[in-house]
Amino acid sequence: MFLDNLSASVLRFCRSHGLSYEAASELCHISSRYFGDIARGRTAPTILTLEKLCVGFDLTPNDLLLPSELPAEPSFRDPMPVTQIRSFRYAHLLGHGDYPVCPRCGITLEREYQAYCDRCGQCLNWKEFSKAVVISSEK
Numbered sequence: 001m002f003l004d005n006l007s008a009s010v011l012r013f014c015r016s017h018g019l020s021y022e023a024a025s026e027l028c029h030i031s032s033r034y035f036g037d038i039a040r041g042r043t044a045p046t047i048l049t050l051e052k053l054c055v056g057f058d059l060t061p062n063d064l065l066l067p068s069e070l071p072a073e074p075s076f077r078d079p080m081p082v083t084q085i086r087s088f089r090y091a092h093l094l095g096h097g098d099y100p101v102c103p104r105c106g107i108t109l110e111r112e113y114q115a116y117c118d119r120c121g122q123c124l125n126w127k128e129f130s131k132a133v134v135i136s137s138e139k
Contacts, residue, residue, distance in 0.1 A: 002065070007041035009064050013057050014039070028056030079125035080104060085132045098134065 014024050025035035029052055037043040038053075045053070054064055084101040086108045099108045104122035113126050 003041040003044060005065055006045070007039055009059075010035075010039045010053070013059070024056070028052045077123055079123040081125045081128045082109075083128060083132050085134045087134050087136055100129065100132070101135070 010024070013019075014021070017024075019027070021036045021039060022032045024039075025032040028035065030049060034043070034045075034049075038045050038049070050061065050064070053059075054061055057064070080103040082100045082103060084103070085098045086101050088097045088099070099110075100112055101107070102109055102117040102120065102122055102124070105117060105120040107117065107119050109124075110118065112129070114124065116123055
């Protein structure tokens with residue numbers, strides 16, 4: 001995924017600016033052979049090389065590494081209401097057995113009222129949590 005996104009960005013930049021691999025590699029101060037391997041997705045560049053690509057192309061790391069079809073502001077920044085609680089059958093014997101569920105990725109959250117999901121980063125809204133539906137952990 002990482003190499004595919006980087007390769008697509010590098011190729012898109014070269015096409016849009018009418019640059020050959022040699023000309024683009026000179027802009028970035030890296031060898032043309034290494035640049036070609038990066039453009040083809042055959043090698044993972046070092047952090048130093050990524051910095052050289054960003055400086056040479058005058059791009060931010062996000063412009064270089066994120067796929068172009070992503071929206072400008074990721075949707076996970078908009079709060080989603082937590083509306084489900086996962087209930088574990090025997091966990092109540094230990095004093096706890098019900099855990100909130102992330103509305104985006106569906107994982108069981110470690111605790112209530114955390115601002116973001118630990119796995120997907122979804123911003124969470126707890127206003128309607130008192131009306132959450134209990135779901136069983138059993139399939």
